[in-house]
Amino acid sequence: MNIEIRNLSKSYKSRTKTTQALRDVNLTIKSGEIVCVLGHNGAGKTTLVKSICGLLRPDQGAVYLDGRAVHENLSFAHGRCSAVLEGSRNIYYYLTAYENLRYFGLLNGLGHREIDEKAAHYLRLFALEQFRDVPVNAFSRGMQQKTAIIIALMKDPEVLLLDEPTLGLDILSSDAVIEILHQLASDGGRSIIITTHDVHLIERLNARMVFMNQGQVVRDSRLPELKRDGADRRYQITLQLRPGGPELPADADLRERQGDMAVFETADCRWLEQVLASEQLIQIEKCSQSVAEIYKAVMSGHA
Template sequence: METIINVSHLKKTYMKRKQKEVITAVDDISFQIGKGEIVGLLGPNGAGKTTTIKMICGLLKPDQGVITINGINNAKHRLKALQHISAVLEGNRNLYWRLTVRENLEYFAGNRGQSKKAVTNRIESLLNTFRLKDKEHELVNRLSRGMQQKLAIAVAMLANTDVILLDEPTLGLDVETSYEVRTILKEIVEKEQCTIIISSHDMDVIQSVCERTIIINNGKMITNERVDRLLTLFEVRAYTVTLGQPLTEAQQMAIESAFSSYDYITNQIKPMINIELPSPEHIYQLFDILKQEQTPVESIDRNTINFEEIFMKIVKEGYNHGNHTSVSSELA
């Protein structure tokens, strides 16, 4: 796959206000994004994710490292590089509220050097794609939050850039509108063959839309892996074991010592163990502990796990399944 964004050994530090302490927001982060990919860029608050996004968009200059967009260094040739990327940043005013929906599309197209006549058909297509046709003459400040967000994404699409970066595209939207935005994003990737980077705390968006996720924590990249692979790996690890009799105190201590993620439930008809295994082979270690007291096993069920749970576990415990940087190397 041809690379469209290459982030190499990125580092950014800040001096804490009124103090001499240096804070490292981004610490030697490297990854690649291929043309036509849709990638989630994730991280808890303060992880360095927003700083990384701002450096990719040219809003911040890295202390060290190189970012290229379509082969162009965005520090040395900022304007030329940024012609290949458009962004919808959460918390920023992405639209002119005293203009109508159509006027916003025409205005921002003009900013990109496109004539009103040249973009007429494209605007019509976007109005229909984003279900905004019946609101085209409505002032933006009268639109719902969901419609404003759809319009902001449509404006970014109108630029016809190779890359679109969406920061929290479903923040503050109701369930129905959030689902609609996710559906539209999937349609865009299929039809337009553009590259989309999504930064979001809405894990349903990442799970349903993104092919791959890059997770940053404490300034470092801790995961760079396909979403479907993460779902498969973590689902295989999570089990519920229903027992025929309670565990002894010695057995509980042995399980707690052997397994980092373990929950013993006794307020059900039958006692149960919710457990995550480091690998499938560790089930035998659990059986050995149960066998000590001849504890009967009535059933073993593999648990369904969602991406939000996976994200929390990766941030808390790390990710040790193979080489998580291998995805980037495949793009080279």
């Protein structure tokens, strides 16, 4: 399903204060795309997710699902979106895991057999099989989160909105979520939007990244492109230090020093050109930036 977000603004108003959470956001998300929304706490990520599925009414602008404005077609939007919202109660604590899946499955129009098949499949996948009949108020936070994700997946939605889905999940469960997201996206037809601070998840999804700051989209790029841009500018150098030989560049970021051997990073291409012919130059490697470094670099321009 295609998602068009046009000039979307949203503020929260109380008697004493107005907080502008989204400011003129424009985004197009195509069918089959996975988008990671990133940004500091309070950047507007959750507000964006809630606006897409129609839980919040925009002050200005609109979200369109296949051309239909969400706030004017709420039941259409609710029928096509599944959202797991961070910090919200997505499940009933006094029901067991299976009862939750059954209850929400029926609400979402699934048949009894389909519910049982899907419940068995996902409970196995998320290692919750033996907790099927345990009330979820006895679950750990991660187990509750997994139950909420299963409810969202069982609906097989055209738009899947996951607000910090791996928060509290152990590494195996987090990997199971990543595996499922890859499968869902490759099946095509579905659009998946994930807000996250989880660098492991971002690295593994290798997806489009939308950076938000103070309610605005400040960068929209694919992870491989961001990595390539960053990597082009930095090199890891191994250099033998000798009297009369080349000096380290002014920006050298020393990683290792053993005897007369130094390993450091630099972005000084002029220095590199000058020492290329030197015998002391042992090795040059392009640096690959980590997701955390990319995040800091993008956000540092928008402090």
